[in-house]
Amino acid sequence: MSTCQVYRLGLVEYQKAWNLQNQLADEIARGEHPPTLLLLEHPHVYTFGRRGQAEHLLWEQARLQEQQVDVHWVDRGGDVTYHGPGQLVGYPLLPLGEVQPDPASGNPRIPQVDYIAYLRNLEKTIIKALAQLGVPAGQVPGQTGVWVQPDVASRCVHCPPHLLQAPSKIASIGVKVDAKGVSRHGFALNVMPDMNYWQGIVACGLENQNQISLEYIFNQPPDMERVVHELLTVFSQVFSYELELHEGILLI
Structure with a gap:
């Protein structure tokens, strides 16, 4: 079984984490660094992916400054999402396979089937970890991410009434696979963030x-350490890696 290095980095500014991803992904592509999973939290930030639209940012600049929110446009898939303290963010930097010329553009990329399989495996990892925490969760057809159904939210201790009407997202996923087949960006699981953002x-x-969080669902939500433990256990199984954990090592 191959080894994946796991780094718990604590609270890291988004730009620094993005720079670190790019640095490590390049090293992984050259065979100079093993597969890696970064686990961290971010200060308040909105990130826009490749399909992002400026009108999906609802707060004016003055409000963003008041709430201390940064904004970044990045190269992952998807539109806009939020990251902040109390949210577990994971960036798997994994070699996913051989790249091939894209039939349309001729540019190198991994086959679409491998890209979709990677997204589904990220979802599976989070779904199984949530099950270990006592939260039934699943997928929504046509959407990427992990969702909690209204029947689960109906037992929710702190859920606002509108969460009882439709599925609520508990984890977001947005990734990029570079021209050398290495994944970047990843997932964000709402553990106990400030949901007002x-x-x-x-x-x-x-x-x-x-949007829903573990803090909404439980009277006494699991702490971040428990969430990390369950997620790493499942990640190792789903992606077939032996994990080497490094606590508090900042590589930036």
């Missing part, structure tokens, strides 16, 4: 998309 965007470009 979702009001500043049209999340994923979808009107009225509900």
